[in-house]
Amino acid sequence: MPSALILIADGTEEMEFTITYDTLVRAGVSCTSAFVSNGNMQESIGSYEKNPPFAKGSRGINILPDTYFSPRAATPDKYDLLVIPGGAKGAETISGSSAVQHLVREYLEAGKLVGMICAGSLAALTSKVPKQPLTSHPSVRDQLKDGFEYSEEPVVVSGKLVTSRGPGTTFPFALTLVELLCGKEKRAEVAGPMVFPEGTFA
Amino acid sequence: MPSALILIADGTEEMEFTITYDTLVRAGVSCTSAFVSNGNMQESIGSYEKNPPFAKGSRGINILPDTYFSPRAATPDKYDLLVIPGGAKGAETISGSSAVQHLVREYLEAGKLVGMICAGSLAALTSKVPKQPLTSHPSVRDQLKDGFEYSEEPVVVSGKLVTSRGPGTTFPFALTLVELLCGKEKRAEVAGPMVFPEGTFA
Numbered sequence: 001m002p003s004a005l006i007l008i009a010d011g012t013e014e015m016e017f018t019i020t021y022d023t024l025v026r027a028g029v030s031c032t033s034a035f036v037s038n039g040n041m042q043e044s045i046g047s048y049e050k051n052p053p054f055a056k057g058s059r060g061i062n063i064l065p066d067t068y069f070s071p072r073a074a075t076p077d078k079y080d081l082l083v084i085p086g087g088a089k090g091a092e093t094i095s096g097s098s099a100v101q102h103l104v105r106e107y108l109e110a111g112k113l114v115g116m117i118c119a120g121s122l123a124a125l126t127s128k129v130p131k132q133p134l135t136s137h138p139s140v141r142d143q144l145k146d147g148f149e150y151s152e153e154p155v156v157v158s159g160k161l162v163t164s165r166g167p168g169t170t171f172p173f174a175l176t177l178v179e180l181l182c183g184k185e186k187r188a189e190v191a192g193p194m195v196f197p198e199g200t201f202a
Numbered sequence: 203m204p205s206a207l208i209l210i211a212d213g214t215e216e217m218e219f220t221i222t223y224d225t226l227v228r229a230g231v232s233c234t235s236a237f238v239s240n241g242n243m244q245e246s247i248g249s250y251e252k253n254p255p256f257a258k259g260s261r262g263i264n265i266l267p268d269t270y271f272s273p274r275a276a277t278p279d280k281y282d283l284l285v286i287p288g289g290a291k292g293a294e295t296i297s298g299s300s301a302v303q304h305l306v307r308e309y310l311e312a313g314k315l316v317g318m319i320c321a322g323s324l325a326a327l328t329s330k331v332p333k334q335p336l337t338s339h340p341s342v343r344d345q346l347k348d349g350f351e352y353s354e355e356p357v358v359v360s361g362k363l364v365t366s367r368g369p370g371t372t373f374p375f376a377l378t379l380v381e382l383l384c385g386k387e388k389r390a391e392v393a394g395p396m397v398f399p400e401g402t403f404a
Contacts, residue, residue: 013224014220014224015217015220015221015224015225018216018217018220018221018259018263019217019220019221019369021261021262021263022215022216022217022259022260022261022263022369023217025261025262026261031262033263054256054266057220057224058224059223059224059227059228060223060227060233061220061223061224061235061265062265062266063263063264063265063266064256064264064265064266118397137395137397138395138397139395154397154399165397166395166396166397167221167224167373167396167397168373168393168396168397168398168399168402169397169398169399171369171370172399191370193339193340193341193368194368194369194370195339195340195356195367195368195369195370195371196370196371197356197370197371197374197402199401199402200370200399200401200402
């Protein structure tokens with residue numbers, strides 16, 4: 001069974017987080033959400049690892065993560081996919097974490113998938129990912145347009161790096177990740193019962 | 203500022219809940235999520251009202267509701283909109299609650315909006331809402347097709363009752379609720395930064 005590690009922080013865009021996690025679970029992907037603190041608590045916590053606080057979403061929905069982010073438990077031998085959702089404040093915390101930056105490089109070097117959406121694409125910049133096709137939320141375009149081949153497509157697949165734009169593109173983003181992990185047939189099988197309006201995403 | 207009460211239970215479809223809540227918040231709607239227990243604890247709890255347990259979503263995302271569902275605090279003089287999301291088990295709990303059934307009738311009689319999506323539309327049946335146009339997730343169509351003028355449109359607006367089909371129709375469902383509460387301009391203002399792919403939902 002493929003597996004995914006989905007990062008979450010205070011200020012994460014809760015639709016982007018939830019749509020991605022839920023759609024991957026529907027495809028049979030084993031999902032783990034890990035809370036990235038905006039301090040430097042990762043090194044010292046211990047007991048928090050098993051009992052993380054809830055993440056305060058960007059629009060006020062509080063989500064209980066599955067675990068605390070621990071770099072040792074997040075290595076690319078343990079998961080097939082690493083996901084970084086958006087939400088300005090959450091993406092700032094996640095993309096600013098040197099442990100996450102290191103992990104992004106490790107995943108891509110190991111040939112594992114990395115998904116970034118919305119302001120989450122800033123992690124490609126902070127992780128010093130080589131110049132390649134990429135998209136993001138329009139609000140962070142200016143920070144990314146010189147370091148990458150900036151695209152305005154809803155979903156951009158560049159090798160193992162998959163990027164997308166915002167809440168409104170999260171379904172095609174998640175379904176693209178399903179297709180890359182589980183194949184085209186599984187994508188169609190998952191999309192059916194989600195009842196997309198005709199002509200969208202299916 | 204318009205206000206919305208969004209019900210949640212164990213087994214609620216977390217995308218339907220989250221997209222609706224988040225999109226309404228983006229429109230400036232004051233949202234309150236209220237946990238409906240699947241027992242008959244509402245009458246006896248007391249302290250739980252201020253500190254509800256988290257709701258276990260249908261695909262394993264745990265969400266901390268804003269409050270415990272209390273019929274006395276949920277009356278139509280307090281909110282402009284009542285929302286019932288889907289997820290088979292969550293919708294069974296919510297639509298099976300006699301307090302919720304009473305509330306649905308009260309909201310519609312008071313001319314307040316009621317939104318139901320996916321299996322949440324079963325609440326129209328259990329609340330004995332008069333025969334009228336309605337849609338739902340295809341999986342519960344057979345239970346609804348005789349009691350209502352069943353439609354397969356993504357979103358059906360019938361007076362104050364707004365129904366929709368599943369995760370894939372939640373964006374147009376939520377944006378329709380925004381339009382009905384806050385007007386067409388606010389809908390466009392909210393949809394823009396959500397970056398929908400061209401030709402979808404905008």
